[in-house]
Amino acid sequence: MSNTTSLVIEKGAGSATAATIASGVALKHLQLDVERLIDAYELDVICHSCNTLHKCAIGWLRVHSTMDCENCHSSIVLRTSLMNEEMRRVARQLRKLREQLSEMIGRAAGILRQ
Numbered sequence: 001m002s003n004t005t006s007l008v009i010e011k012g013a014g015s016a017t018a019a020t021i022a023s024g025v026a027l028k029h030l031q032l033d034v035e036r037l038i039d040a041y042e043l044d045v046i047c048h049s050c051n052t053l054h055k056c057a058i059g060w061l062r063v064h065s066t067m068d069c070e071n072c073h074s075s076i077v078l079r080t081s082l083m084n085e086e087m088r089r090v091a092r093q094l095r096k097l098r099e100q101l102s103e104m105i106g107r108a109a110g111i112l113r114q
Contacts, residue, residue, distance in 0.1 A: 034098040038091050043083065049074040058087050 039059030046053055047069035054070070061083065067076050 034094050038094050041090050041094070043086055043090070045076060045078065045083070047072060047074055047076050058090065061087065 039057060039062075041058050042055040043058060043061065044053055045056050045061075045067070050069060050072040052069055052071040054067070054076075056067070056078075061078055065077070065079055067078060068074070069076055
């Protein structure tokens with residue numbers, strides 16, 4: 001449990017208030033964690049000159065437009081429409097997971113308030 005939530009509970013907040021604060025804190029952490037997860041998720045980047053497979057994090061791909069192949073030193077163009085669509089697909093899936101987890105946290109907080 002976070003320090004913020006512990007302080008509220010120690011100060012005598014009712015269980016309903018503590019549950020509401022705890023769920024809010026959990027949702028905030030979940031949002032940040034999902035964004036970090038998206039940035040850290042690795043996609044396959046293939047060098048079309050030598051077919052070497054490179055793993056690159058989405059966060060890194062967002063800020064780079066090219067990279068050099070470590071094997072043949074060819075320049076690989078990043079952020080193609082196919083790669084952009086793959087990054088969007090991964091982000092959609094992880095955000096959908098965040099929404100499902102947010103609903104579960106909300107339901108759990110509702111149960112705790114009862």
